[in-house]
Amino acid sequence: MTEMKSVVFLYAGFAENHAFDILFSSQSACDRALAWAKSVPGAVKLVIAAVPHTEEAVRRALAACGLQDAELVVQPSWTTAQLLSQLAAACTSAKADCAVYAAADSPFLDAGLTADVLAAHERYLAEYTFADGYPAGLAPEVIASGTLAILAELAKGAQKTAGDAPVTAGSIFSVIRGDINSFEIETVIAPKDFRMLRLSFCCSSKAESLACARLFALAQEQGTEPGALPLSLLAAQSAAVQRTLPAFYNIQIAENCTSAALYNPYPAAFRAKRLLLPFASQNPQPANMELAGFRSIVEAAAALSGTAVIGLGSFAEPLTVQNIEEYVQAVLAFPGLSVLIETDGSLVTEALADRIAALVQQAAPRTNGRDAVIWIVAVDAVSEETYRAVHSLPLDGGPEGQGTTLAAAVRALAVLAARFPGAVYPQFVRMNRNECELEQFYRCYHDSASVTGGRLIIQKYDAFCGLLPDEKPADLSPLERNACWHLKRDMTVLPDGNVPLCREFLLDAPLGNVLSEKLADVWERGLASVARQIENVYDEKCRNCDEYYTFNF
Numbered sequence: 237m238t239e240m241k242s243v244v245f246l247y248a249g250f251a252e253n254h255a256f257d258i259l260f261s262s263q264s265a266c267d268r269a270l271a272w273a274k275s276v277p278g279a280v281k282l283v284i285a286a287v288p289h290t291e292e293a294v295r296r297a298l299a300a301c302g303l304q305d306a307e308l309v310v311q312p313s314w315t316t317a318q319l320l321s322q323l324a325a326a327c328t329s330a331k332a333d334c335a336v337y338a339a340a341d342s343p344f345l346d347a348g349l350t351a352d353v354l355a356a357h358e359r360y361l362a363e364y365t366f367a368d369g370y371p372a373g374l375a376p377e378v379i380a381s382g383t384l385a386i387l388a389e390l391a392k393g394a395q396k397t398a399g400d401a402p403v404t405a406g407s408i409f410s411v412i413r414g415d416i417n418s419f420e421i422e423t424v425i426a427p428k429d430f431r432m433l434r435l436s437f438c439c440s441s442k443a444e445s446l447a448c449a450r451l452f453a454l455a456q457e458q459g460t461e462p463g464a465l466p467l468s469l470l471a472a473q474s475a476a477v478q479r480t481l482p483a484f485y486n487i488q489i490a491e492n493c494t495s496a497a498l499y500n501p502y503p504a505a506f507r508a509k510r511l512l513l514p515f516a517s518q519n520p521q522p523a524n525m526e527l528a529g530f531r532s533i534v535e536a537a538a539a540l541s542g543t544a545v546i547g548l549g550s551f552a553e554p555l556t557v558q559n560i561e562e563y564v565q566a567v568l569a570f571p572g573l574s575v576l577i578e579t580d581g582s583l584v585t586e587a588l589a590d591r592i593a594a595l596v597q598q599a600a601p602r603t604n605g606r607d608a609v610i611w612i613v614a615v616d617a618v619s620e621e622t623y624r625a626v627h628s629l630p631l632d633g634g635p636e637g638q639g640t641t642l643a644a645a646v647r648a649l650a651v652l653a654a655r656f657p658g659a660v661y662p663q664f665v666r667m668n669r670n671e672c673e674l675e676q677f678y679r680c681y682h683d684s685a686s687v688t689g690g691r692l693i694i695q696k697y698d699a700f701c702g703l704l705p706d707e708k709p710a711d712l713s714p715l716e717r718n719a720c721w722h723l724k725r726d727m728t729v730l731p732d733g734n735v736p737l738c739r740e741f742l743l744d745a746p747l748g749n750v751l752s753e754k755l756a757d758v759w760e761r762g763l764a765s766v767a768r769q770i771e772n773v774y775d776e777k778c779r780n781c782d783e784y785y786t787f788n789f
Contacts, residue, residue, distance in 0.1 A: 239277060239278045240277075240278045240333040240334060240354065240357075240358050241278050241280050241330070241331065241332040241333050241334075242276060242277075242278045242279050242280065242332055242333065242334050242335065242336045242354070242378075243279070243280065243281045243282075243283060243323075243326045243327050243330050243332045243334075243335045243336070244273045244276050244279045244281070244282045244283070244335075244336045244338075245282075245283045245284075245285070245322075245323055245326060245335050245336065245337045245338075246269055246270070246273060246282070246283070246284045246285070246337075246338060246339070246340040247284075247285050247314070247319065247337070247338070247339050247340060247403060248266065248284055248285060248286045248287075248290050248294050248339075248340035248341070249285050249286060249287040249290065249311070249313065249314040249403060250287070250290055250341060250440060251603045251605075252440070252441065252442075252542070252543075252603060253289070253290060253293060254341065254439040254440065254441065254442065254444075254445040255269075255290075255293075255340055255341030255439050255440075256290075256293040256297065257439065257445060259343070259439070259445060259448065259449040259452065260343055260448075260449070260452050263343075264297065264343075264439075265340070265341045265342060265343040265438070265439040265445075265448065266293070266294065266297045266340045266341065267297055267300065267301065268342075268343040268344070268345070269338065269339070269340045269341070269342050269343065269345055270297055270298065270301040270303055270340075271301060272338075272342075272345040272346075272347060272350070273303075274301070274303075275347040275350070276336050276347075276350060276354075276376075277350075277351055277354055278333075278354070279336070280330050280332055281307065281326065281329075281330040281332065282303060282305075282306040282307070283306065283307045283308075283309060283322070283326045284298070284306055284307070284308050284309070284340060285309050285311070285314060285319065285322060286308060286309070286310045287310065287311065287312065287313060287314070288310060288312065291308070291310050294308060294340070295308065307326070309322055313402065314402065314403045315399060315400055315401065315402060315403065316391055316398055316399050316400070316401050316402075316403055316407040316408070316410065316411060317388065317391035317392050317396075317399035317400065319403050319407060319408075320384060320387045320388040320391050320399070320408070320411065321388045321391075323335045323337065323379065323384045323388075324381070324384035324385045324387075324388045327381035327384055328381070328385075332381055333380065333381055334354075334357060334378050334379060334380050334381055335378070335379050335381070335384060336350070336354070336376045336377075336378055337376055337377045337378070337379060337408065338373075338375075338376040338377070339373065339405070339438050339440070341373075341438045341439040341440055342373040342374075342437065342438050342439075343373075343437070343439065343448055343452070344373060344374055344437045344448070344451075344462075344464070344467055345373070345374065345375065345376065346374050346375060346462075346463050346464040348463060348464075349367055349370075349374060349375045349424065349463070349464045350375060350376055352367075352424045353365050353366065353367055353375055353376065353378055353424050354378055356422050356423075356424050357378045357380075357422060360420070360422045361420065362378075362380070362420050362421065362422040363379070363380045363382075363383040363419045363420045363421065364377070364378070364379050364380070364383060364408075364409075364412055364419055364420070364421045364422075365377070365378040365421070365422040365423070365424070366378070366409075366421075366423060366424075367423065367424045367425075367426065367464070368423040368424070368425050368426065369425055369426030369428070369429045369430060369431060370426045370430055370464050370465075370468055371430050371433065371435035371436060371437050371468055371471065372405055372435070372436040372437065372438060373436055373437035373438040374437060374464040374467070374468070375424070375464060377408055377409075379408065383419065387408070387411050387412065390411055390414065390415065391411050394414065394415070395410075395411045395414040395415070398410040398411045398413075398414060399411060402605070404605070405436070405438070405440075426464075426465070426468070427465065428465075428468070428469070430468045430471075430472060432714070432718050433471070433472060433478065433718070434721075434787070435447065435468075435471055435477070435478070437451065437467070437471075441542060441543050441604075442481060442541060442542035442543065443480040443481040443483065443541065443542070443543075444480075446480040446481060447471075447477050447478075447480045450474070450476050450477050450480070451467060451470065451471055451474070451477045454470060454474055454476070454477065455467060455470060458470070472770075473770060474770075475719075475763055475764075475766040475767035475770055476763065478719065478724055478766065478770070479723070479724040479725075479762070479763055479766045481540055481541045481542075481544075481759075482537070482540070482541055482544060482725060482726060482727040482759060483541065483543075483544055483545065483725045483726070483788070483789045484544065484545050484547065484576075484725060484726045484727070484788045484789040485533070485534075485537050485541075485544055485545070485546050485547065485726075485727050485729065486547040486549070486550045486726060486727070486728045486729065486739065486788075487525070487530065487533060487546060487547060487548060487550065487728075487729040488525070488548075488549070488550035488551055488552055488728075488729065488730050488731050489524055489525040489530055489548050489552075489554055489557050489560075489563055489731065490524050490525075490552040490553055490554050490556045490557050490731065491506065491523050491524055491552060491731050492524075492552055492553060492556040493551070493552050493553055496627075497580075497614065497616075497626060497627050497665075498625075498626050498627075498667065498669060498704075498707065499626070499665050499667060499697055499698065499704065499707070500551060501551075501700050501703050501704050501742060502550075502551030502552065502742065505742045505743055506551075506743070523731060523732070524556075524557050524731060525731040525732075525733075527559065527562055527563065527566070529733060529751050530563055530566060531566045532751070533729060533733075533750050533751070533755065534546060534566050534567055534569075534570065534573065535570075536750065536754070536755035536756075537573070537755060538570040538572060538573055540755055540756050540759070541572075542572050543572040543573070543603060543604035543605075544572070544573055544574075544604070544789075545573070545574045545575075545576050545604075545606065545610070545788075545789045546567045546573055546574070546575055546576065547575075547576040547577075547578065548560070548563060548564075548575065548576065548577050548578075549576070549577065549578030549579065549612075550578075550728060550729075550730075550739070551742075552731075553579060553580060553582075553583065554577055554578070554579065555577075555579050555582075555583035555584065555588070556583065560588070560592075561588075561591050561592055561595060564577075564592055564595055564609065565595050568595055568596070568599040568600075568608055568609075569599075571599075571600045571601065571602055571603045572602070572603050572604050573602075573604070574602055574604060574606040574607060574608055574609070574610060575608065575609045575610065576610045576611075576612065577609065577610070577611050577612070578612045578614070578663075579611070579612070579613055579614070579648065580613070580614045580627065580640045580644075580645060581613045581614070581640060581644050581645035581646075581647070581648030581649070582640030582641075582644045582645075582648075584613075584644075584647075584648035584651055584652060585651070586651055589651050589652055589654075589655045589656075590655065592609060592655075593655040593656065595609075596608045596609055596656070606789075607656070607658065607659035608659075609656060609659060610656075610659050610660075610661070611652045611656060611659060611660045611661065612661050612663050612693060613645055613648050613649050613652070613660065613661070613662055613663065614627070614645060614663055614665070615642070615645050615646070615649070615662040615663060615664060615677070615681075616663070616664055616665055616670055617642055617664075617670050617673055617677070618642075618673045618676045618677050618680060619642070619673065620641065620642045620643065622669065622670050622672075622673055623641065623642035623645075624641075624642075625669050625670070626665075626667070626669050626670055627640060645662075649662055649687050649688060650687050653687050653688050653689070657689070658689065658691070660688050660691065661688060661691050661692060661693045662677075662681050662688060662691075662692050662693070663692070663693040663694075663695055664677045664678075664692070664693070664694050664695065665695045665696075665697055666694055666695065666696060666697055666708075666709060666710075667697040667707035667708065667709065668707045668708075668709050669707060671709040674694070677692075677694075678692070678694070696708070696712060696786060697709070698740075698782075698783055699782075700740055700742070701740050701777050701778075701780040701781045702780055703742075711782075712785075713782050713785060714785055717772070717784065717785075718784065718785060719766050719769035719770050719784070720738070720765075720766070720769060720778065720781075720783070720784035721784065721785065721786065721787050721788075722738045722739065722783060722784070722786070722788070723737070723738055723762055723765055723766050723769070724766055725787075725788065725789070726738065726739070726788060727758075727759060729750055730743065732749070732751070733749040733750050733751030733752065734746040734748075734749050735747045735748055735749065735750055735758050737762060737765060739783075740777060740781055740783060741777070747759075747761040747762055748761060765778075769784075
């Protein structure tokens with residue numbers, strides 16, 4: 237049988253330049269990806285897609301690898317449609333049977349696994365073939381030449397939404413998925429499923445680069461054989477590889493709540509510990525986090541993580557802070573950071589929304605691939621009666637009926653969606669009290685004609701390790717437990733700067749204080765807990781928690 241001809245196509249249109257950092261002895265991720273490209277069977281041409289700020293670095297890497305004959309295509313930016321058109325053109329000009337596509341920031345592309353994917357593609361006359369079950373960055377995607385021409389047309393027409401999107405790790409499949417039954421798809425399946433680890437061995441961000449560098453060092457230290465399976469197995473047992481840098485900083489800037497939601501344990505815990513009532517009208521001068529302290533935390537988070545989401549809510553209502561715009565502005569000063577505002581909607585006004593929208597317009601584009609400001613509005617019901625049952629429960633010493641209303645939450649959605657299109661989400665915390673309205677909520681907001689354009693969040697109920705009554709209508713936990721995602725990726729910060737091990741600890745068990753200590757030092761103290769959980773060792777609170785499999789950012 238004649239060997240298939242292939243075009244190897246590497247994407248280097250990155251927002252950041254971590255692909256060119258020397259992290260692997262004397263090599264960068266791009267250097268290693270180019271070395272892999274030389275090994276691809278049947279390759280007749282190498283094409284690299286770049287953007288202006290990566291062009292020179294790519295040229296240097298090509299020269300160092302002796303690949304000056306490679307074709308370098310530079311555009312100001314790349315959409316999925318542009319990528320597919322370039323892939324199709326490259327295959328046509330080279331008279332190739334297929335394209336072998338990967339990201340140029342992938343330092344561990346496996347030549348053996350690549351050969352397996354190509355063999356499966358040829359054996360089964362596939363149109364699209366990939367390796368399934370492995371972490372991202374270990375194997376390429378293979379697309380038949382004729383299929384690329386079809387996908388390029390789909391990306392301009394029927395799948396234009398996917399085609400107009402910036403290139404990401406799943407861009408090609410996003411177009412295929414729109415008409416998936418029309419394509420012959422084959423997979424090479426990993427002997428062990430690593431998908432629950434959500435690992436990505438690409439140097440697309442500071443966190444991913446750190447994971448790759450740590451895995452490389454660990455493999456060198458332990459003499460691990462190179463290859464997709466040995467590296468995946470090694471990563472699965474390494475807390476340092478799995479827990480790199482925070483992706484989500486949930487910073488509580490307000491002490492105050494505007495309602496006592498059934499699923500929020502904070503008001504009662506706050507009052508018990510501080511001997512203060514949680515309602516704004518009864519506590520006009522709460523101890524909010526001062527702006528100067530918040531700015532120092534955000535600056536440290538930007539320096540540590542590079543890209544992240546900064547939440548302003550946690551347990552309390554961030555809009556009770558009168559100068560909330562200044563907190564938003566402090567985050568938007570760093571292009572790698574986005575703001576998440578979780579609110580019950582009671583304090584959302586057109587004037588406030590306009591002021592924050594103006595800040596977004598003035599801010600630099602985000603480099604983390606997310607909206608600058610993201611809103612989550614606690615809706616939780618479709619009837620006022622059910623909403624009151626969830627949101628207006630009286631506390632000891634707190635008069636019944638205080639708080640917001642469903643009508644206010646719905647009005648807030650309309651106000652925000654008009655100013656932050658695509659970045660507003662109504663949220664439904666699924667519990668026994670409102671389960672009867674879940675389907676109606678879903679039908680209302682899932683429709684693309686809804687006020688939020690079909691965007692919504694259905695959140696599982698959290699009993700906080702038994703602190704709250706069990707209101708969970710269904711058990712969604714996996715059969716096999718994994719190390720907690722929140723310990724790996726989240727940092728919760730209370731108004732006084734204390735950092736609990738995780739959100740489940742509420743006001744207790746601080747790892748440290750980020751207003752008086754280095755943020756990186758406080759974060760590092762949580763590594764041991766992840767290492768224990770990888771070994772299936774859990775303390776009492778973690779053993780009783782079922783939030784470990786949920787995921788924020």
